[in-house]
Amino acid sequence: xxxxxxxxxxxxxxxxxDGHHRVSNEGYQKDLSQRHVQxxxxxxxxxxxxxxxAGSRLQIxxxxxxxxxxxxxxxxxxxxxxxxxxxxxxxxxxxxxTYAREFLGEGAAYAAGWFFFLNWAMTGIVDITAIALYIHxxxxxxxxxxxxxxxxxxxxxxxxxxxxxxxxxxxEFWFSLIKVLTLVVFLAVGGFVLFSGTHVGGxxxxxxxxxxxxxxxxxxxxxxxxxxxxxxxxxxxTELIGVxxxxxxxxxSVVPRAINSVIWRIILFYVGSIVLLVLVLPWSSYHxxxxxxxxxxxxxxxPGADSIMNFVVLTAALSSLNSGLYSTGRxxxxxxxxxxxxxxxxxxxRHAVPYVAIGTTLVIYLIGVLLNYFYPTxxxxxxxxxxxxxxxxxxxxxxxxxxxLHKAIRLGKVAPTGFAMPFAPYSGWLTLAFLALVLxxxxxxxxxxxxxxxxxxxxxxxxxxxxxxxxxxGKQPGTxxxxx
Numbered sequence: 001x002x003x004x005x006x007x008x009x010x011x012x013x014x015x016x017x018d019g020h021h022r023v024s025n026e027g028y029q030k031d032l033s034q035r036h037v038q039x040x041x042x043x044x045x046x047x048x049x050x051x052x053x054a055g056s057r058l059q060i061x062x063x064x065x066x067x068x069x070x071x072x073x074x075x076x077x078x079x080x081x082x083x084x085x086x087x088x089x090x091x092x093x094x095x096x097x098t099y100a101r102e103f104l105g106e107g108a109a110y111a112a113g114w115f116f117f118l119n120w121a122m123t124g125i126v127d128i129t130a131i132a133l134y135i136h137x138x139x140x141x142x143x144x145x146x147x148x149x150x151x152x153x154x155x156x157x158x159x160x161x162x163x164x165x166x167x168x169x170x171x172e173f174w175f176s177l178i179k180v181l182t183l184v185v186f187l188a189v190g191g192f193v194l195f196s197g198t199h200v201g202g203x204x205x206x207x208x209x210x211x212x213x214x215x216x217x218x219x220x221x222x223x224x225x226x227x228x229x230x231x232x233x234x235x236x237x238t239e240l241i242g243v244x245x246x247x248x249x250x251x252x253s254v255v256p257r258a259i260n261s262v263i264w265r266i267i268l269f270y271v272g273s274i275v276l277l278v279l280v281l282p283w284s285s286y287h288x289x290x291x292x293x294x295x296x297x298x299x300x301x302x303p304g305a306d307s308i309m310n311f312v313v314l315t316a317a318l319s320s321l322n323s324g325l326y327s328t329g330r331x332x333x334x335x336x337x338x339x340x341x342x343x344x345x346x347x348x349x350r351h352a353v354p355y356v357a358i359g360t361t362l363v364i365y366l367i368g369v370l371l372n373y374f375y376p377t378x379x380x381x382x383x384x385x386x387x388x389x390x391x392x393x394x395x396x397x398x399x400x401x402x403x404x405l406h407k408a409i410r411l412g413k414v415a416p417t418g419f420a421m422p423f424a425p426y427s428g429w430l431t432l433a434f435l436a437l438v439l440x441x442x443x444x445x446x447x448x449x450x451x452x453x454x455x456x457x458x459x460x461x462x463x464x465x466x467x468x469x470x471x472x473x474g475k476q477p478g479t480x481x482x483x484x
């Protein structure tokens with residue numbers, strides 16, 4: 001049998017790709033169980049965007065916020081399904097970085113990895129401050145300086161991440177369980193109030209609270225559409241399941257079930273919660289700075305509702321910080337192994353953890369703690385908006401990799417994964433178009449969104465300078481390092 005030059009080249013490329021994936025996964029322990037991955041998938045889709053941010057969004061969009069959550073939830077699910085097919089193709093702790101390296105080239109892997117790091121670096125800066133503020137809410141901690149609380153939280157979460165993946169998985173399991181149980185309790189109590197006709201804050205629950213308060217779109221459809229560019233980021237962190245899959249036992253069995261369960265939880269927890277909130281109280285009862293769930297339970301007369309929800313929001317912020325450290329460590333190591341980050345980032349400690357990469361993120365978070373004391377709140381809104389660019393870049397990379405994988409499967413170069421993205425490739429192109437629309441809408445969200453979009457040329461310049469510097473230092477992007 002003779003092999004054509006084209007086939008020989010393809011086989012050589014496939015061997016190189018296998019080497020990238022093999023080295024990217026070496027040294028890790030498969031200590032994440034099915035329950036860990038299930039909760040990482042669920043917890044990644046539920047965060048402070050629902051528990052805290054829904055109050056201000058209800059003021060802007062009214063009951064139509066449920067529609068915005070449903071549209072953005074569908075986008076998040078498509079991204080998850082794209083990630084799921086890539087995981088079924090080959091699980092990798094380097095996640096989309098290793099997939100981008102194979103399907104799009106080292107330049108795309110470099111950009112995707114550093115976009116991801118940008119997202120979590122910026123998000124972590126805000127998380128660590130939010131944690132300190134939430135702890136300060138209770139009078140017993142009122143006399144403790146804010147920087148001590150922030151540093152204490154960072155030390156604890158850092159220690160968890162440096163002592164083994166199973167500790168990360170366990171703490172993330174409980175953080176996610178708290179969020180899920182909170183929403184289950186609200187849905188149960190809210191459902192009882194709605195169907196029993198129990199008065200809440202002087203109002204009788206029912207559909208009339210929507211029809212008599214301006215209808216579905218009290219501020220017009222444009223206001224609701226513009227809110228999509230903010231709502232979509234409530235689903236940030238859903239892509240973490242792709243990173244966790246590389247350290248999961250029997251990922252090809254666990255991941256599909258975990259991903260398919262997410263869409264039902266989005267419908268139940270996000271859409272269901274918003275619908276219930278506007279049926280038990282007028283949408284105008286909810287305000288920025290107060291969790292809508294606190295508003296509901298307080299009007300219901302439940303004592304201690306504010307403290308309970310403060311604890312829930314605190315766990316959501318801790319979960320975000322915990323996930324940020326975990327995922328950036330794995331992504332930085334994957335970048336390093338491909339020559340797109342300093343070689344030291346690939347080093348592992350005796351607990352099979354990329355400690356230098358995690359330590360790098362910890363340093364960024366420490367700098368963020370210091371910055372909190374010198375800049376006003378508006379700067380942090382801009383920081384969060386810039387982090388959204390990282391989310392968009394990461395999600396777009398995942399979808400583009402899936403489109404390349406789908407093409408390879410269709411041409412017979414790769415075997416079917418058994419977990420194909422629904423309606424591919426059209427669903428992938430529609431998802432990319434939606435992400436592009438979000439970017440355009442961000443440009444009109446003055447000042448934070450406009451400033452963040454204006455920063456794109458600056459980020460491109462910084463990324464290009466980093467790429468050039470790596471070449472100059474002899475760390476040629478695209479080569480697999482032998483460091484472990």
